[in-house]
Amino acid sequence: MILSRMKPAVGAETPVSFSEKKKKTKVPPLEEYLQQRDYLGAFTLLEVPTQFQRSIGEKQEHADLWIGYCAFHLGDYKRAMEEYKSLTLKPDCLAEVWVFLACALFFLGLYQEAEEAASKAPMSPLQNRLLFHLAHKFNDEKRLMDFHQNLEDVTEDQLSLASIHYMRSHYQEAIDIYKRLLLQNRDFLALKVYVALCYYKLDYYDVSQEVLAVYLHSIPDSTIALNLKACNHFRLYNGKAAEAELKNLIDISSCSFEFAKELILHNLVVFRGGEGALQVLPPLIHVIPEARLNLVIYYLRQDDVQEAFNLIQDLVPTTPQGLDKTSHKDLLFSQEYILKGVVNAALGQEIGSSDHLKIAQQFFQLVGGSASECDTIPGRQCMASCFFLLRQFEDVLIYLNSVKGYFFNDDTFNFNYAQAKAALGNYKEAEEVFLLIQNEKIKNDYVYLSWLARCYIMNQRGRLAWELYLKMGTSSNSFSLLQLIANDCYKMGQFYYAAKAFDALEKLDPGSNYSEGKRGACVGVFQLILANKESKETLKEVLSLLRNSGNPQVEYIIRTLRKWAKDNRVLL
Known part of the structure; x- marks a missing residue:
């Protein structure tokens, strides 16, 4: 092993013992290393003596060529390229060196330079194979078929x-x-x-x-x-x-x-859920095809939708094309279509762009409607996403129900599934699915909070909806949730929480007509008290809410409520 050369000597060698060892120890010839595919050993055998010989002006036949060969097979394409380039500058350079140089350039991703170098090499099976791969890289179908024929x-x-x-x-x-x-x-x-x-x-x-x-x-x-x-x-x-x-x-x-x-570093990022993505993935975008897609996924998980869109907008999804056109099968759609759909959907929702949402819907339909993907789990998810964007929730549930057994504990799946249930008015089941979600990021999302609040209200649990609002900080989202609670609770006859919500809205926006909603809700609470569907003690808080209003019309309501309380011996 090469590491043994780095070990310090345990004891001093006598001239005799060293000489005897030297006679017994023979360095294997280059051919033996190559036959065993020990390219590191061969490279070391060639590199060290060659550097010495170069320094004293001696020349070992084809040493540079073999160094390039070993470097290439070790994956050190840059070193191989340098060796082959230096050889092409010599007048006695072998013509085949140009195709070797082209191979090194190809593996470095320098496809244009590789094609130029290959064109200087004589025709050979290796040259044809290389040009075959270059035609694929350049998406040149005609040349691809030409080289395929050879x-x-x-x-x-x-x-x-x-x-x-x-x-x-x-x-x-x-x-x-x-x-x-x-x-x-x-x-x-x-x-x-x-x-x-x-x-x-x-x-x-x-x-x-x-x-x-x-x-x-x-x-x-x-x-x-x-x-x-x-x-x-x-x-x-x-x-x-x-x-x-x-x-x-x-x-x-x-x-x-x-x-x-690079492949291992890339995969470690994926295995670790995106850890180190910004350090590892960007340099690999043009080296490993999946690196771009995984970087887009990372940006999506970080809610950096615009950066994800910038990275994928110019990517043209590749649909596989048959080399034999007569036996061409249904196209297999790549993950790029799905990811472009997801990114466009996210961006469309974020900036309110119907154009992006339409593009996303088309991508999802393209994948989910293809003969090769229609019965796969990703294909059915795509069709569900397509119908979700079209707001055809009955169709959404048809597809999601067909695959839900695979996603019982998947928070993202449950989020979409619950929304579809709620959109169709199945609030009881929707609430149950919403409560299965554990992801804190989703649970703090306004879409989640608003849908869960609506489910609570529709299931006659307005108190839980009000508690959701109390846990939120002051923001535009909290104001929107208040509006939802006020109107939905009023509609569902849960007037106590409707009154509290309208009161909070009136304080936040005094010049609005929320006071009218509050008055109506307070009267509704009084009606429930008269029907023995609400506690009489609630009347005291209702009067407090009415007194907070600056509208003079509440005085008549307050007098009426106080008179009833006095007649019925209700302590206020």
């Missing part, structure tokens, strides 16, 4: 084709290629990881785990495989279980696979 029935080309299928969400087509290659080459264990990744994308997390276990049994320390296993645990269990699977990879500095560093 692919041959060899392992490298078929793996390239499978990867394009995967990136275009044709997961089953990719699986078919990988399985066929596995039948021909049973020792190609890495294909198990690719198959497991496809099953993960198809939401078959248990199947993905089973396939992955075969590979991990042989290669237990694989960074990519362990990361995928962690992602499966995240979907099947939770973030803590997922992070536990990465415990051997948390210390990124000790990971020799540099290419996985």
Whole structure:
């Protein structure tokens, strides 16, 4: 191990013993390192002597080329690019170096530069595969099909084709290629990881785990495989279980696979519920496709809807397109459509924009109405969201009822479900669902408070609605809740709390006509007392509310109430 070179000597070596050891210890040749795929060992073997030879003017044949090769396979694409670039400046440079340089540029995300470098290389299967992937990156369907036609029935080309299928969400087509290659080459264990990744994308997390276990049994320390296993645990269990699977990879500095560093950092942010998102995700937006989407989700959770919109507004959702147009299946709609719908809905509600709400409704309908998504849980949620924005709540409940078994303890689901119930007048069940919600952020939201207050009132529990108001601070929302309580309680014959609410409104806005509502509510309380539906002791507080009014018309009502109290020996 390379770490052993850093250990201090335990004892002094005699010249004889050192000489004897040197004879016994032989450094493996470069070919042996490469055959074992020990690129770090090969890189070290090449790098240290080459630096010395460079300093004294000696030259080792193709050393720079092999250093670039090892750096590339270690995931150090920048170093590989530098080595290949320096080689292209030499007059005796091999023509194939241009395609090697193009590959390094491709993995650095420098697609335009990669295409320019590849165009200088002679035609070869590697060049064709690279241009095939570049056409996909540039969304150039014509060139994509041209390079697709040049692919041959060899392992490298078929793996390239499978990867394009995967990136275009044709997961089953990719699986078919990988399985066929596995039948021909049973020792190609890495294909198990690719198959497991496809099953993960198809939401078959248990199947993905089973396939992955075969590979991990042989290669237990694989960074990519362990990361995928962690992602499966995240979907099947939770973030803590997922992070536990990465415990051997948390210390990124000790990971020799540099290419996985960004992926692991990205996934840790997701596993930890967005912790460190602003530090990790922005630089990865153009490296890992999901980074942009997860950053948008983070902004939404922070209520920074405008920033989420700015990040996603120019993103064109990708619908997978078949390489074989004659066997093209129903389009699988990406998560980008759903997220764009959510962001537009949130922004539309925040700024009162009907245009954004309409766009959101269209995105939700596009996903939920597609043949491939209509029977999935996300698809049904999208249709529910679409009808919610259209205020067609009977249809909302049809879709939410079909999936509610999966979301019993989901506060966001219950929030929407309860609102739909309440909108249709099913206040008893709506109240029960509202009270299941534990999320403090939702419980402090005015929409939640106003709907719960209305449910209380409609269920003849006006006192609880009044207590909701008392817990609120002074704000425009508290004023709106007062108005709701005053009017709904009056409508439902709960005149005592209507009178208290109208009294509070009159104090906040003396020039309004709230005094009329208060007078009517106070008379309503008196009628309930006469009907023995309200306690006589309430009359004292009613008189106090009336005295607080500056309207002279209350004097007649006060005299009438006092006379009745005197005649009925009610102590005021």
